[in-house]
Amino acid sequence: MPEIHARRRAALAALLHENGVDALLVTDLLNIRYLTGFTGSNAALLLHAAGDAKTLFCTDGRYTTQSESEVPDLERVLDRASARALAVHAAEQGYGRTGFESQHVSVEEHENLKVRFDRVELVRTPGLVEQLRVVKDEVEVAALRAACAAADRALAALIEAGGVRPGRTELEVARDLENRMLEHGSSGISFESIVAAGPNSAIPHHRPTGAELNRGDFVKFDFGATVDGYHSDMTRMVVIGEPADWQREIYDLVHRAQAAGCEAVQPGAVVSEVDAAARSVIADAGYGEQFAHGLGHGVGLEVHEAPSLAAAGVGTLSAGMAVTVEPGVYLAGRGGVRIEDTLVVRDSGPELLTLSTKDLVAV
Ligand code: ZN
Ligand code: ZN
Secondary structure (H helix, E strand, O other), X not given: OHHHHHHHHHHHHHXXXXXXXXXXXXXXXXXXXXXXXXXXXXXXXXXXXXXXXXXXXXXXHHHHHHHHHXXXXXXXXXXXXXXXXXXHHHHHOOOOOEEEOOOOOOHHHHXXXXXXXXXXXXXXXXOHHHHHHOEOOHHXXXXXXXXXXXXXXXXXXXXXXXXXXXXXXXXXXXXHHHHHHHHOOOOOEOXXXXXXXXXXXXXXXXXXXXXXOOOOOEEEEEEOEEEOOEEOOEEEEEEOXXXXXXXXXXXXXXXXHHHHHHHOOOOOOEHHHHHHHHHHHHHHOOOHHHXXXXXXXXXXXXXXXXXXXXXXXXOEOOOOEEEEXXXXXXXXXXXXXXXXXXXXXXXXXXXXXXXXXXOOEEO
């Protein structure tokens, strides 16, 4: 879809004007994918503030065919040392101030670039592409929606097939869930799936083990699919058998906190206040210390990206941002609950992308 990439590059060109640079050397592969659609493992982009006519894309010979189809709309050079090749080009063309992605470039690479750029002024311009990426366009939202749908369908299929049952290990269940995501349109897993049973569910980022699921266990699923490079992120809880009173109690508490957090996801909302909206529900019930992580994070080409919905987070939400809301209460040695959705900030109220039920599922 070349038009959408051209539109993103035009938006970036405007940012370059604002930041007083003639061009930006883009070396982060996710940023290159965002701006061009290229999905290979080696590339650089020299984006000129004057627009696509002066913008140059570079990859190496392995990607001749792929880059022809993925990046049909930019002038292309083939060179294994892609950033260096573009730096030489900038110098030859007599570019003035040229920004680079200083948050993605090592000290070594910077030294190399400085030499190559010795005829132009190389300036640090961290986070320019990320500034654009934080607000998703509708092509991105469609990919996020598809990734969330793949995860929804996989979990439903797992439960329906009786895949969550005593005697299976966390690892078996995790692999089963991941295979089902692939069957339902995911191109890969978004991050290492969390399947945490019984006391392990009290560990926020538990890694699946050979531990067997038992009757009475809480089982926490935190997992995601990817579609077109975009990630989904969702956490749901299942109880094996009839839920105990304490399980219902903390589940209902987290459920209420999560709803309060989702409701606070509005354009203009201060991110720390969104965190507080959910956190106060849990703190008021006396479990504040058992919720020891931030409320959520942005999600897109990376599973964790800006903005951070946390007490220490800064900034406000804007329409088009995609964020998670994921409060939890973790009772060490017993079990824990987290409920997580991925949502898009909308003027008309948040659009929920993860649609699996948030009623406590008993199997
Ligand atoms: Zn998650
Ligand atoms: Zn998350």
